[in-house]
Amino acid sequence: MAKSSETSNSDSHQHDSNMNGLDLEKQEGEFLTTYDEICDTFDDMGLKENLLRGIYAYGIEKPSAIQQKGIVPFCKGLDVIQQAQSGTGKTATFCSGILQQLNEELTQCQALVLAPTRELAQQIEKVMRALGDHLNVKVHSCVGGTVVREDQRILSAGVHAGTPGCF
DSSP states (O other): OOOOHHHHHHHHHHHHHHHHTSOOEEOSTTOEEOOOOOOSSGGGGTOOHHHHHHHHHTTOOSOOHHHHHHHHHHHTTOOOOOOOOTTSSHHHHHHHHHHHHOOTTOOSOOEEOOOSSHHHHHHHHHHHHHHTGGGTOOEEOOOTTSOHHHHHHHHHHOOSEEOOOOO
């Protein structure tokens, strides 16, 4: 789905504005790093009330280390690269950031999460659905081993976020 140049320019200007408002240090190479804001609770992150409901309903009571540092930069629209061990809440981190930014009134794909495997794409879809349950967002994973026409029907009806995996 192509963006109009007007929308793309607007998004670019917003991204530049977000980046200029931060005090980021230049590290080795070309990446700007160190975002030091830490939120001890989900309530401190400024998340939508219905997203908070989804997070708590999913059974997450306190943010993990990666969630404490990682959700807010997503919510601010920053480009984010994060790394953490398995089982630390990475998926919930980026799903929360994505869900916070979605416009639920606009039933168009606003987020595309790429996954290297069918299983991971389906896991991401499951977490995104659970966290976004109270937001009424539509999420779909397009993966191999499913009926392509059904995927086309679902996508044509409109989704907010998608997770394609390997076919």
